[in-house]
Amino acid sequence: MFDCSKDVRAYHNQDVTLPKSEQDAMRDRRDSNRTRLRNGLEKASKPKPIEFVKQGSYAMKTMCRDLDNDYDIDDGVYFEKDDLVGDRGAEMTSLQARQMVRDAVDDGKFKCAPEVRSNCVRVFYEKGYHVDLPVYRRVITTTVFGEDVHYELAASSGWKRSDARDVSGWYEDERAASADGIQLRRINRDLKKYARSRYSWRGAILSGFGISVLTTERFQVNDREDRALYDTMVAIRDRLKWNLVVAHPVTPGDTITSGSDDAKARCFREKLTEAIDTLAPLFDADCTREKALRCWDKVFATTFFSERLEDEQRASVVAPAIIGSAALLGATAAAASAVSSAGGGRHA
Template sequence: MYDASAELLGYHDAEVNLPSTERTNMRKRRDANRARLKKGLADAGKPAPIGQHTQGSYAMHTMVQDENTDYDIDDGVYFRKGKLVGPNGGELSALSVRQMVCDALQDDRFNTPPKVLKNCVRVYYNEGFHVDVPSYRRIESTDPWTGKVVYSYDLASSDWKASDALAVTRWFKQRNEHHSPDFDDTDGQFCRVVRLLKAFARSRSSWKSLIATGFMITKLADDSFSASAGRDDIALRETMKAIRWRLEWNTTIAHPTINGETIGHDNDARPGYFKDRLMENLKHLEVLDTSDCTHQAAMAAWDKVFCTDWFSQQSPPEEGSDGSGSKSARSPTRPVEKREGGRYAGSALP
């Protein structure tokens, strides 16, 4: 297969991975949102949160660039169950807690006011992205064997629903370490391939409402990942192939941390749509297997996959002694990205 690993890594770094400056700006807005929520709850005489924790793609570092800044940050807020009571001492419903959080987040500076949704309160920022604030209650119990206090968590959904908010983040980080042949030296090949798959899924605006979600794609990548040391291009292509065949016989995607639950709804067509898009675009990459594949042909193929012209703008690699792209010049090596206190910082629940 034609070696386009250096170009694919360059595309990932330049066009896919969220720049540190963008993450910093989003983190500042997240922190301002947290301060707004705490103040709004205090001013209204409502229970104070015992913690706020980011989750989802932002926490897993799999968020990808979007030209319309259509970013979604999940930032959960936690309360003690015993504090979530009404004026007469009755337990607050899940809807009441979401409405309480929504009221506390109101701000005249928003063009669109925060809104109560099924699983969260959504805060719309004027720049285009939004922050989702799911609410959780912490339940204390005693382990009958050890006598120690044990915590569990319920999400304020259509009703209270058992949910370990950060379990998916912990799962992803474990799978990234397990899958990635370069985990000790980089942010992980598995993580990069997940980002590239998500970028592919978002590469055409007409696909947006039809294709598998980022969470679905992440779990599919875990089910079908094919590592290739030093060759992200092979890892991505082989993982795309494996996902395509996996979805050929089964489009149901099991939740990674909740036994018996699936990602998506009954008769969900989005995984099948993702399979079809993979199948048609994998055909573009078949030229990479020809013995006379040129740099120009390889770059054109990757452009078609990602619906871009970025690859065709890349100069051919320096010639090696055998007349091909020099392996030593093309092998991608990158340092570990230290973000927000390290790779796994800040994962503890309150």
């Protein structure tokens, strides 16, 4: 396979992973939202959250750059079960808990008002991104063995046993157990970037979480970044050939996909096959750097790789000219110095 390792790594660093400025901005948005929610709850004499827990791709650090700022920041808000009671003292339903959070976070300054969704409260921002606030309650029960603590999500079907920290912990465990947890995360981001590289794919392809699960299942470590990405693509595609079901990593019996012929998993399999076929010329004995980089451009629907080659070619033309000019200046200076040493010139 023609070696484009440095190019694939450069693409990840420049166009895939979020720059520090974006990461800082997201943290600021998250913190501002937490403050807004605390203030709204206090003003309405509602229960105080016991904690906030970042989750999803934001917590796993697998978010990818998006030109439209279509970022989904997940920030779970946790309450004590005993505090979530209605006006008449009855236990809050999952819907009432989400409505309480929606009302508290809406300070009237949003252009688009926050909405109650099936498993969260969504806060919209003008720049295109949004913050999802899943609502949880901590349940403490006393048994003969002592206290048992678990958490429940305010879902559309009612209170469902769940804790976002389980997913983040699972991902870190998978990275720690892999041959190269840092590269695994990079390849994970690259695959998510590929899945969102065409607007027409976005509603039809497997979710980012599903892609993360498959990446941990079939990650292929390699000293060459391009080979690690390609081999992982092939491994995931082959896995989806025999089974389209993707199990939830921390919820026993749950699946991320719907049934044995999930349309979104099938779409991801098909798009991986397209990428693998597109990269086939890189295995030809007469493959050139130009041809190889055009293939990577086609995979990610970008011009990054070809532009990188153009920059190299321009640099190769400019560099000899700069070296030649420097040599000429050096020779001129040396000649002048020799004349001066001989007696200051013809008028000495």
